[in-house]
Amino acid sequence: MSDKKKTILDYLNESMVWKSIFRSGVPRTRRQRMYAVLGNVFLHLHPARLPRHAVKVGYTWCMGGLSFFLFVVLTITGILLMFYYRPTVEYAFTDIIDLGEQVPLGIMREIHRWGAHSMVLTTWLHMLRVFMTGSYKPPREFNWAVGVILMTLTLLLSFTGYLLPWDQLAIWAVTVGSNMARATPFLGHEGPGASLLAIGDVNLVHSGSDVRFALLGGRFVGEATLLRFYVLHCIAVPFIAMIFMAVHFWRIRKDGGISGPL
Amino acid sequence: MKHNNNDERYWNINLLNKWFAVSSILFLISIGWMFLHDNDDEFKEYQREFRKLGSQIAQTKLLEELDKVKDERDIYQKAYDNEKNKYDAYSDDLDSLNNLLVEAKGVFYKSNMDYLFFKAEADEKKYLYEAEIVHSHHNDEHHEKDGYHNEDKSKSFKYKDQYESSLIILNELKLIKEKDEKVVNDIETVIKNLRSDLKIEEDELNKYLKQVNLLEMKIQKLDRSKMSIANQIGDIVRDLPIIDFLDPYYKVNQLVVNDVKYDVNFASVPSVDRCTSCHLGIDNPDFENAPQPFTSHPRLDLYVSSSSSHTMDQFGCTSCHAGRARGTTFVSSSHTPGSKEQEEEWKEKYEWEKIHHWLQPMLPTKYTQASCFNCHQSQPIVEGGDKLALGLGLISTSGCNNCHHIETYEKENNAGPPLTNLDKKLNKEWVAKWIKDPQSFRYNTWMPHFFEQENNSSPEMIKRNNSEIYAITEYLFPNGEHKMNNSSKYIGNYESGEKLFNAVGCMACHQVKEEKSELIAEELPYELYKSKFGYENEEMTRYELLKNQGPNLIGIGSKSDAEWIYNWIKNPSEYYPDTRMPDLRLSHEEASDITAYLLTLKNEEFSKLPNSYYDEEEMNNIARGWLVKGFAEQEANEKLDNMSPEEVIHYVGTKSINFYGCYTCHDINGFEDAKPIGAELTHEGTKPVNTLDFGHIHSIGHNNYSWFEQKLANPRIFDRDKIVAPEDKSRMPNFYFKPEEIEAITTAILGFNSNKFSSNMIVENLVDDKNVFKGYSLIQSYNCQGCHIIDDFGGQIADVIGSSEYAPPNLNTQGLKTQPDWLFSFFKKPITIRPNLQVRMPSFTMFSDDDWNSVIKAFQHMDNHSLSFEGTHLVDSKTTEFKAGEKLHEFGACNNCHFYGEVKPIQGAATWAPNLALTKERLRPEWVVEWLRDPQKIMPGTKMPAPYLPTSDILSVDGAEETWGKDLVDLNGDTDLMLKGLTDYLYNIEGKIDISDYVREYFKTNGYDFNSGDDEDDEDDWDEDW
């Protein structure tokens, strides 16, 4: 070894800085390879070793990983878009036009939108695969439930984002979607039982106090709705989704890693 | 292990449980506190109080209302009960009918359903058939392209037959449905008929008791004790904390006023006024006498109410009152106390404190009018805006806007006369004394005092000022002074001069008024530097201001000589081309008589005052002081040494004029291009308080309006206790304003602000022709209202003349009255319209054609009429109306007073009235009709009687035709047609139009002596004689 000329990589590997960050050198040996996974906070999502079928794309379809990856992509592009987008009725629509017309790499909007659609699909397919392999069965039953919630959150994320361009497509899709909330039993002003919630002439559930109002911030889709959906889309729902994702990933490991025949 | 319980434990679990319980309870308490804190709103207190008050007021009204209906209520109630009994008697019939109806409805329900369902199917067939037709056309085109023609026109359509046959069935179903429907309707009609009498009585009763019912309903909503139990519970529940979003009774009221902007510097956002959260009765006249904050607005006719011109929806509250619109508490809405006492009271009552970091605190009530200026800039005299109008009038008359640039209220004329050719008018001694102490000559002059003020009354300053005055005077007379020329050719009969002075119109702008008094200063919030020469007796108002357009002429005889006075009144613009004094077209005789009268007005005391004197050393000192400002000391001294004494005087004169800004109000040679010296006041009203220098004065409130008041009351006060070089002393002169003037001017200054409004709120933008406002401003600055009542204001000369009959005419409805082209020619060359007046319309030779057009536009704007050209009124003398009009004219004996061309009226000169031959050129026929209908309505106090118009009753009496003539009888008392006929007749009168010469000759020979008020009683008798 000593007579072999040291490469730049070797110098790098031996430098104090490199060692302080990665601890081990280029993972060449089995031990080093396992250490590379164990010692890295991101790779540590995975175990060091896996059953063989877990690396077969035919078995996993890679849809869970892609869903997470898309979440990351959407977070990054979303943060970028937030620099140029103002969630107000005056500016929202024109800011979107500008993303297409003058903002450098305004294509981030396309990546964000198509990424969002893709993410809905990948979560669905992930669910389909988990069902087909029966991987929801014990001990993974709780993680399946978490997964269902994550899928719902994905749909909510996509739905709240749908309003933000503030065009006809957006406002009416959200109007149609949110109109269902007014039919919530007891809590929506056009839901069964809502009219029973009245004391004398005081009507407790009406268009200004029902669940739809809480969602929209107004009696109809307007300025307040745009802001609410913006906050939900950018902060609230991703925040909840991240909590559930952490549980989901952690439980994969704790429930014995990827499923397989016993 | 033995000690199982304590395995691997450190803390005692019971202890931890206790801690946990305690911290959870604390957590719970803090959460509860948070809710309570959130619910603890000041406005809710007020709303609760208001609810009580509202229910009390409604209760009293209800009692009143019940009292009112007491007598007749029973009648209606009885009638209703009667019908009710009758109706109840039918109950068996009704029951069987209702049963029938239910059955019939069932049948109809089904047949209708059948019909509707089949109709939908037929409609679908129709669509399919249509689609088929479209499809076949499409195919035809296709085939034609291929050169293939489909010969077979009677193509078979699959849906055609289906559609057509379905129509037949549909029609059958329709017939069945209609038959069933008719049965239902018939039964319903029968039931309705049975009820109809009852319904009528019910409606009558309800109509009669409408107010009572409304009030009862209102009280039921307001007074919890009057509610049903369910409603009582609901009423409590709705306002409970946390669920008070469901349907709260107590809530923040707000109004988004899009046209009123709040400036957040980067943008302007609509104002959001929450004032009505507490000021709940503001738009309700019922709360006129309620305590604050519930009092209704004192001027609901002008503001707030939806019928007023400033509706709440469009203007909100803060557009006028300013303040922190979004505030929901007394303090946070930035109320501003109007006085120190109020401030103390508020601190006591509301824990009031000034809201820092808020640039637009509420205006104290006395200054609210300032906000009128936000929108009414170009037309500042508005109803309810008297104080602002006075303030603005004072600003232009005193010349504030000469020294201070005000973008929105620019100066139109110099406040003072030109000083460019004083050598033709005055001598140096008079000028120097005048500069030093103008009020010593004329106690109510507009010329302010620069000297003998707080910061320049020390002996050194008096000495310095003497030299400055000397230098200024010398500067103003480069070519020697005026030689007094009291040649007799300028001096006529002073007695007839005095009469003329009173009669011809001088008093419209000037007065000769010696009475004055000490100012009794009540307790003022500021320190007033009083004049030692006394003040006018009268309180200053807009109306008073009209009299002070020109100088008070006391002492004029001591100021100048016969030659100058004569020339001046004969033709003012010869001496001063830009003067606003008009030409009264005085003859030589008239002018010399008036000159003689004016020369008798002397001020002997002024002549005895000491003159300024030349003090070389002081003069050099002053010059050095100024030189040092521009040059190094040595260089300055050298320059001074090189100057001759005359040059030094000239230098000091220049510097002093510059320093005091004399040139801003007066034209002075050598200062043609100099800029105003005062601070710009365009946005003074919203200038942050910290940019106002309060100096060492702490006795006044720390807010902008107090500073303005103090500055106006004693302009030099902020130099007090400061060490300042003479050249840096504050120099704003003292106008010796009275407290009411200070208040008015402060109002105006607060109106000069940077508030933002949508362009559709600015009055100027609401008018097509901007010249209108030029017209308004000309009317104001040339004091037209000194003589005429315009827009219900003015005509002060009538007070001097004594009788409004002989005063210049009231110009209300002027825009509708005269034909614009005639009015224009009249302005250019006035002729005699009213032969019995001695006061004359002057020639405003300084007016351009544009100016006159603007004035005409302004008149038209006042009356919402804007036609520049109108068709000639053509008269058909053959119509019945015309003939009837002729007859009416005969009966009316118009020729008693009116001229017909040169045909003199029958009665004496005292009742002479305008030339009727002039009518067709001068007046608009529509106006004439209205005028004849009721002259008093248009010109209150006019001697013109309304022509007698026979009513149809009178005309239908037998033999009326003989008395009134066939034509009048034909009109059968139609007032409109009769007036039109009369008007037509007037437009047919021929004759000379301009009778000025004739009238002048007449009075020259016969004298003019009936304008004393004593005759009025006789004339009234005469009025009734008619």
Next chain:
Amino acid sequence: MIDNLKNIIDYLSTPTISFTILTVMFPFLFPPTDWFDKISRKFGIWRVWTNTGGLILFVLTTAFFYMGFNDDNFSIILNKPDNFPIIMMIYTMFFFTWYGMKKSYINDRRIDRGKKPNEYHDPDDKVLVWPDLVYIEFIALLLFTVFLIVWSILVAAPLEEPANPSVTPNPSKAPWYFLGLQEMLVYYDPWLAGVLFPTFIILGMCAIPYMDINPKGDGYYSFKERRVGYSIFMYGWLVLWIYLIVIGTFFRGPNWNFYGPFEWWDPHKLEVLNNVNLSEYFWVIMLNQPLPSNVILRESVGFLVTILYLFVLPVFLAKTYLKNMLKEYGPVRYVFLMLMGLSMLSLPIKMYLRWFFNLKYIVAIPEYFFNI
């Protein structure tokens, strides 16, 4: 020729027909019992889950879309940028369902022959995550990124006219993934289709692992070992969700009328919507009476039917056909499964009631927004 084909497809895709075809075909594609399996094998339907079947499926789908893109009417809908994900959805759903089923069938055969499923031996033979898994993941991410970028370059995100609350587009559609729900709104009131059913869907999905007590088929593709649960899930998933999304996206035009894929979206198109409530059937048509004014009396038939369906039927079944199931699953699971199952089943039932009997509501109390 092409025109006729298009007409046939238009006709076949009418919900009545296509839904019936799918529902009838379904048990043969995913046979829940031996009998269906036998038929499926007899007629070779199971071959769908082989390479040949997959290829045919792919060719048919592609041919359909090829025709669509060349059709004047269908291409308008297909070319909407927001509809691309649905084309993607159709392909991926077809592919992955086929792929998973193919693998399941292979495993099923192995198990039939007494062998273990394909993945069985893997756990004994673990592989290192670095670099195998990390690397393929990395490559997958790169490829997907490339896919996203290319997609974004080729297709601009849609932006229509500025939002205008006073101009309602006809039709107004929810985002595509909610179109299944919107389609349900045709048959059920929003409190059911928009609120209760979605809640049931989420709850039911979460509950799957707790309801499915079949221990077999854990961790490998398999069908036969758990064919009942499998086919119920797939029916819900593919027919009641994915199919409804496709209908909602492609086949619903102005006034929410049905339009075949190759049909012009003529806003004047009329459909007979003569819907009758059960109470009207009972009182007006059967008894020739007007509707009673008492609400409870008026809707008594509807209430009766609902109670029978939801509460009596499960009890009846528990006593008879599903006796074993109750024993095996226990009462809690049984009740929950029945509630979910009957709710799910109520959708096709209501669809058919609507199509064949014009039945609008079983219980209609619009006064209280309570319509079933």
Next chain:
Amino acid sequence: MNLTQEEKNKLISAKDESDWYKTIEDIKSTRNGLYPNDLAREVLSIYHNKFPVNKYPEYEDSKQTIMNRKSFLTTLSVGWVAFAAATGGFFTVLIRFLFPNVLFEPPQSFKIGFPEDFEPGKVDLRFKKQYNVWIVRDDEKIIALSTVCTHLGCTPNWQETERKFKCPCHGSGFRSSGINFEGPAPRPLERFKIGLANDGQIIVDKTKMFKYEKGEWNRSESFLKV
């Protein structure tokens, strides 16, 4: 890993605290420097017996009342109840926060005057421009009709002589009741919610619409009885 009796005796016989610590060090060194929890506990209990200090009185108390079930339940249950209530309160905050106290929406309901202001049989066109509403009064009731044609959204005109709303765009005709009877309009016009306000004025609420084809015109809010 308990103390041996010998070690215990040594500890008990320690003279003072410094001696005590020396002994502890000795014991530790005999056990390879290990000082596990159990050992520590034992040592500590001896220490407390030997040097009773009031510094940790609660620790001693616990020996006497190791498990007083009743008190355990009360403190803990009080704690949990309070905690649950407070947490509930916190979530209430989240929900209440979503309902603002004021709305910046343009008002959707408006007053149009008293019922007497409307003549029977008349179609009132005054509110068409501002609110897009026709007020129609017949013998029995007052209704508020939407001015949006159900065909393609144009605004029809009221033709008094023919007593119908005629749409200028494609000729749809509606009766004064809003029922369509000619032209391409597929449905009758919509009606808005109408009622009486506190002061007796009619109030129209545009947030609520009533459609004929859904049978909603029978609802009591869709018309005002006079």
